[in-house]
Every structure is written in C-alpha cells, then in structure tokens.
Amino acid sequence: MANKVPKTVILRKQQKTFAQRLNSQGVAGYVFTALFIVGFLAFMIIPMAMSFGFAFTKYNILSPPQFNGLDNFKQMFTNDPVFWQSFKATMYYVVFSVPMRLIMALLIALLLVKKSKASGLYRALFYLPSIVGSSVAIAILWKRMFASDGVVNSLLQAVGIDCNIAWLGRTDTAIWTLIILAVWQFGSSMLIFLSGLKQIPVALYEVADVEGAGPFTRFFKITLPMLTPTVFFNLINQLINGFMAFTQSYIITQGKPRNSTLFYTVYMYQNSFTYNKMGYGCAMAWFMILIVGTLTLILFKTQNKWVYYES
Amino acid sequence: MKHGYQETRRIHTIIYHVFTVIFALVMLYPLIWMVLGSFKNSNEILRNAAKLFPDPWITTNYSTGWAGFAGYGFGTFFKNSFIIAGVSTIGAVISSAIVGYGFARCHFPLKGFWFGCMLLAMMLPFQMIMIPQYILFNKMGWVGSFLPIILPQWFGQGFFIFLNVQFIKGIPADLDDAATIDGCSIYGIFPRIILPLIKPSLVTSAIFSFMWRWDDFLAPLIYLNDPSTYPVSYALKMFSDPTAGSDWGAMFAMATLSLIPIFIIFLAFQRYLVEGIASTGIKG
Structure with missing residues (x-):
C-alpha cells in the first residue's frame, strides 16, 4: 500500500502527451460517437427546436415567419373540422389495426412454435408480407384489389356471395381496406413473439402437465403472462408505427371518401407542402408528439401492473 | 392402444x-x-x-412499363433507387459501427445521457421532423438533390447503433485487453479486433438499411421534384396516377420489378433478417 502512493504522484506529475490523452477512454468515446452527436444535433435537435418555434408562427417558407401566438393551435382545435377528421381517422385506424395485428401475430406464432421440418419455410412465408407491405407497389396492388371490379369482389362472387361493394368508395369500408393491409403485415411482430415464446422455460409447462392443466389454462396462466414483456415491446412499437402511417392513405385512398381515411400525417403533409402552411404543419407535428409521447409514457408507467418481468 | x-x-x-x-x-x-x-x-x-x-x-x-413516363424510363428510376439506397446503406453501416463501438467499449463523461439521446433518436419518427428538416435543407439549396435523403444516414442510425452495441458487448473484453498489452491503441482495436468480429451485425444493418431506403416513399416525395431524380417508389406512384393512363398490366409489371431486390435480399439473407428482428425487435 505504502509503495503505491508515490507511484500515482509520479504519474500525475508527468505531463500526458497528446497521443496518451487521445488514447484515453474519455476522449476516444467522444471521437467514436462524434458522428452521432453531430448528426443528432443537426438533424434532430435543431429541427425540433425550429419546429417548436415555427408552431407559433405563420410561415409559408417564401417570406419570413410571422409570430402569431397560439393562432395555429386555436385554428386546429376550434376552426378546422378536417383536422379532427384526420385525427379521428388515425385513431380509428390505430385502435383497430394495432390490437388486430398483434393478436394475429401471436396466434400465428403459437401455430409456428410447434417444431416441424417445415417451420422455417412457414415462418418465411408468413413474414414475407410484412417485408414488402409498406411499399408503393403493394399500395397500388391494394387499390386494384379493392376496386369494385377488383379481385376481392370477384373472389367473393366466385364463392357465391353476391358482393358488389365499392370498398374504397364508402366511408364505412374504405378505412378497413387500410386496416386489413396493416394486419396483413403481422410478420415482424410474429417473429418477435416467436423468439419470446422460445424463451419460456419448458419446466413451467412440465409442471402444468403434471398438474393436469388444459391448453387454455396453459395459455392464460403460463404463456401469456410470460410473454407480456414481448407484448409490451410490440405494443409500443406498433402504436408509434400506426400513428405515423402515411403511404397507405396517401396512395390507396387519398383520404377519400369524405376524409374518412385522411391520416393525420397526410393532412400534416398537405398543410405543409401543398398549402405551404409550414407553421400550421409544425403545430400539428407537436400535437402528435404530445399524444404519442403521453401514450408511451402511460404504457411505461402502467407496465408494472401488467407486464411480468422475471427477476 | x-x-x-x-x-x-x-x-x-x-x-x-x-x-x-x-x-x-x-x-x-x-x-x-x-x-x-x-x-x-x-x-x-x-x-x-x-x-x-x-x-x-x-x-x-x-416493355411498355419499362418505357416509364415523362421521357424517363424505369432504367433511370432503378439507377436512382440503387444510388440512394446504396450510398445511404454504406454510410449507415459504417457510421453506426463506429458509434456503436464508442458506446459499447469506451467510458466517457455523459455517456448515459448520449445513449439516452440515441434511444430517443431511435423512437422519433421521421414524420415528426420532416417539416423543419425540409426548411433546413431548403435553406441550404439541397432540395431536388439526393443529399437531404442520403446525408442524415451517414451520422449513425439508432437501430443499427443499438444492434452493434448489443453485439460488441457480447465479445469478451479479454480480446481488447490482450491487444492493449500488445501495444494496440483504442483506435487500433476497433478495425483490427472488433470489426472482423461484428460481421453479422454489419450484414443485418446493411440489409435493413437497404430495404428501408429502397421502400422509402415519403422522403423522395418531399425532396425530389424532377422525374430524372425519382427513385422507383416515387416513380411507381406517379406512374399509377390516372393522368398517366390506367395500364394495370404495365403497373403490375413495374410493381413486381420494384419488389425483386427485396425478394432477393429476403431469399439470400432470411436468417439475418429473422435474427435481427428477434434479437433487437427492429421493425421489419
């Protein structure tokens, strides 16, 4: 012990060379993460701050922004029925598509967790739609499929259902074509559920077998509780995805009919880039950040009530 | 029985x-x-x-579809898509590996804070910052070029950084220590020891990055305004607009072609895709 004291003193007295400093973890850490920090400030923080400022201005990008206080928000909440229509359409879409996609993902994951020679192939087949589903190609396909002379009506007629619905033309069905497209892409959630299912200790099921538990008891008492962290993770991811949906509404339905499928992000895009109301668009973005942020926070705060973490 | x-x-x-x-x-x-x-x-x-x-x-x-519209064929659109997705992916993979190494192996002041920022960047959707980003890039005179789409990819992408951090943390630190004793600096350890070992996470990042950029529609919609610069995703949308006529056969042909790179990646790298999603929960 006594020997060591002078040593550190000597070390401290020595002037560190530039190379030594550079090679210390404190400096190297910043050298390696510098790209991220610069990018984060330049492409996230500065734009966010700008956006916050613009939210309180009238700004058409050609002339300088004019401060107009809370006018954008007043307009949004009290004087813009389309804003509420787009909010309602997005909410409807999220409320139905997210749980349905997760339930579908879980059901198929339960089906595929059973080991067989073909499980790799099945997994790939069910995953495929989610890999291509958000592309423009599929959006165009969907538009054709649900046209009144499209394949959906034709197939329904072929099996004897006299169906001649203009799916995309009715306020009660148009949004469902988008929800079906979202549910169709359950693949990536399914993969996450599959890896969650594989992590459940087999011993738990063995105990259940000994006690004579049926398949439903096994599912609700073992599988589902053990899977809640995965459900939680998927739920947050899919909620954010759902609120941000854009391409589907923009290409398949263009918000029609009567704004019943006008997604929030599409209306925000139209305001900012079609009508050049950048200030209004920023105000809309901040309202959405507030909504999604609050929902995420509520989920995080309530997770100890329903999410089971093995200690 | x-x-x-x-x-x-x-x-x-x-x-x-x-x-x-x-x-x-x-x-x-x-x-x-x-x-x-x-x-x-x-x-x-x-x-x-x-x-x-x-x-x-x-x-x-x-053949009719390939002829495209407005005087530009799908050859041009595919070339644009390959440039945008390719250059973005190179940048995203390299920068995310470098940043990931910093977070995984170095202890530096405020590291927790910056890591939190990284998670935030990962969660924050593009839609929420597209308006001010557009204003920023418009001021710089870059609107109409690929720069606003590609450049942000070169500063590390949250998901890929996270993926690399997870992967590097799984590599025993003894390797680093041995290299240090042999006189290797922190900057030498990364390319010599770590980089060859994180090939799986680099491949996974590359696959996802390429697929996302290839499919991306919103950024080209905002930033590009001349048909000569359109990538396939945006060109398909313009091609399907009623004004361009409703040749559904040609549209389906081009839509099918636009998915071929994705199909190829899917067939060739399925294992990486599945493991990438399962281990980090990346959205597919």
Whole structure:
C-alpha cells in the first residue's frame, strides 16, 4: 500500500502527451460517437427546436415567419373540422389495426412454435408480407384489389356471395381496406413473439402437465403472462408505427371518401407542402408528439401492473 | 392402444400442415395475383379478376412499363433507387459501427445521457421532423438533390447503433485487453479486433438499411421534384396516377420489378433478417 502512493504522484506529475490523452477512454468515446452527436444535433435537435418555434408562427417558407401566438393551435382545435377528421381517422385506424395485428401475430406464432421440418419455410412465408407491405407497389396492388371490379369482389362472387361493394368508395369500408393491409403485415411482430415464446422455460409447462392443466389454462396462466414483456415491446412499437402511417392513405385512398381515411400525417403533409402552411404543419407535428409521447409514457408507467418481468 | 395414439397424432400433424399451408396461401394470394397479373392483358386484370393464371401469357407489360413516363424510363428510376439506397446503406453501416463501438467499449463523461439521446433518436419518427428538416435543407439549396435523403444516414442510425452495441458487448473484453498489452491503441482495436468480429451485425444493418431506403416513399416525395431524380417508389406512384393512363398490366409489371431486390435480399439473407428482428425487435 505504502509503495503505491508515490507511484500515482509520479504519474500525475508527468505531463500526458497528446497521443496518451487521445488514447484515453474519455476522449476516444467522444471521437467514436462524434458522428452521432453531430448528426443528432443537426438533424434532430435543431429541427425540433425550429419546429417548436415555427408552431407559433405563420410561415409559408417564401417570406419570413410571422409570430402569431397560439393562432395555429386555436385554428386546429376550434376552426378546422378536417383536422379532427384526420385525427379521428388515425385513431380509428390505430385502435383497430394495432390490437388486430398483434393478436394475429401471436396466434400465428403459437401455430409456428410447434417444431416441424417445415417451420422455417412457414415462418418465411408468413413474414414475407410484412417485408414488402409498406411499399408503393403493394399500395397500388391494394387499390386494384379493392376496386369494385377488383379481385376481392370477384373472389367473393366466385364463392357465391353476391358482393358488389365499392370498398374504397364508402366511408364505412374504405378505412378497413387500410386496416386489413396493416394486419396483413403481422410478420415482424410474429417473429418477435416467436423468439419470446422460445424463451419460456419448458419446466413451467412440465409442471402444468403434471398438474393436469388444459391448453387454455396453459395459455392464460403460463404463456401469456410470460410473454407480456414481448407484448409490451410490440405494443409500443406498433402504436408509434400506426400513428405515423402515411403511404397507405396517401396512395390507396387519398383520404377519400369524405376524409374518412385522411391520416393525420397526410393532412400534416398537405398543410405543409401543398398549402405551404409550414407553421400550421409544425403545430400539428407537436400535437402528435404530445399524444404519442403521453401514450408511451402511460404504457411505461402502467407496465408494472401488467407486464411480468422475471427477476 | 399405442397404434391408435400414433394414428391420431399423424392425423393431427396432417391437419396442422394443411391448415398452415392454406392460411399461408391466402396470405400470399395478393402477391401471387400481382406477379401473375403482370403477365396478363390489362383487360383481363379488370374483367376476370378472380382468375389467377394469365391466358394468354404476355410479356409486353414489362416493355411498355419499362418505357416509364415523362421521357424517363424505369432504367433511370432503378439507377436512382440503387444510388440512394446504396450510398445511404454504406454510410449507415459504417457510421453506426463506429458509434456503436464508442458506446459499447469506451467510458466517457455523459455517456448515459448520449445513449439516452440515441434511444430517443431511435423512437422519433421521421414524420415528426420532416417539416423543419425540409426548411433546413431548403435553406441550404439541397432540395431536388439526393443529399437531404442520403446525408442524415451517414451520422449513425439508432437501430443499427443499438444492434452493434448489443453485439460488441457480447465479445469478451479479454480480446481488447490482450491487444492493449500488445501495444494496440483504442483506435487500433476497433478495425483490427472488433470489426472482423461484428460481421453479422454489419450484414443485418446493411440489409435493413437497404430495404428501408429502397421502400422509402415519403422522403423522395418531399425532396425530389424532377422525374430524372425519382427513385422507383416515387416513380411507381406517379406512374399509377390516372393522368398517366390506367395500364394495370404495365403497373403490375413495374410493381413486381420494384419488389425483386427485396425478394432477393429476403431469399439470400432470411436468417439475418429473422435474427435481427428477434434479437433487437427492429421493425421489419
């Protein structure tokens, strides 16, 4: 012990060379993460701050922004029925598509967790739609499929259902074509559920077998509780995805009919880039950040009530 | 008794496979219908939608579609897509590996804070910052070029950084220590020791990055305004607009072509995709 004291003193007295400093973890850490920090400030923080400022201005990008206080928000909440229509359409879409996609993902994951020679192939087949589903190609396909002379009506007629619905033309069905497209892409959630299912200790099921538990008891008492962290993770991811949906509404339905499928992000895009109301668009973005942020926070705060973490 | 049990088991297995295959076919029906539709007459797509196989098989949709619109063929659009997705991916993979190493192996002041920022960047969707980003890039005079789409990719992407951090943390630190004793600096350890070992996470990042950039529609929609610069995603949308006529056969042909790179990646790297999603929960 006594020997060591002078040593550190000597070390401290020595002037560190530039190379030594550079090679210390404190400096190297910043050298390696510098790209991220610069990018984060330049492409996230500065734009966010700008956006916050613009939210309180009238700004058409050609002339300088004019401060107009809370006018954008007043307009949004009290004087813009389309804003509420787009909010309602997005909410409807999220409320139905997210749980349905997760339930579908879980059901198929339960089906595929059973080991067989073909499980790799099945997994790939069910995953495929989610890999291509958000592309423009599929959006165009969907538009054709649900046209009144499209394949959906034709197939329904072929099996004897006299169906001649203009799916995309009715306020009660148009949004469902988008929800079906979202549910169709359950693949990536399914993969996450599959890896969650594989992590459940087999011993738990063995105990259940000994006690004579049926398949439903096994599912609700073992599988589902053990899977809640995965459900939680998927739920947050899919909620954010759902609120941000854009391409589907923009290409398949263009918000029609009567704004019943006008997604929030599409209306925000139209305001900012079609009508050049950048200030209004920023105000809309901040309202959405507030909504999604609050929902995420509520989920995080309530997770100890329903999410089971093995200690 | 035992024979009966085996028999029921076999029947169960058969039912299981029949059900799964039927369901998979129903799921994939739209895709199959589109691919086969690209070999049909446009009339046939409209009149006989329920029919799956083309009669007769034609390939002219591909040549008429390839001719594109506004004087630019799909050759140009594919080239643009490959440039945008390719250069973005190179940047995203390299920068995310470097940043990931910093977070995984170095202890530096405020590291927790910056890591939190990284998670925030990962969660914050592009839609929420697209307006101010556009204003920023517009001020710089970059709107109309690929720069606003590609450049942000070169500063590390949250998901890929996270993926690399997870992966590097799994590599024993003894390797680093041994290299240090041999006189290797922190900057030498990264390319010599770590980089060769994190190939799987680099491949996973590259695959996802390429697929996302290839499919991306919103950023090109905002930033590009000349048909000569359109990537396939945006060109397809313009191609499908009623003003360009409703040649559904040609549209299906180009839509099918636009998915081919994705299909190839899917077939070649399925294992990386599946593991990438399962281990980090990346959205596919």
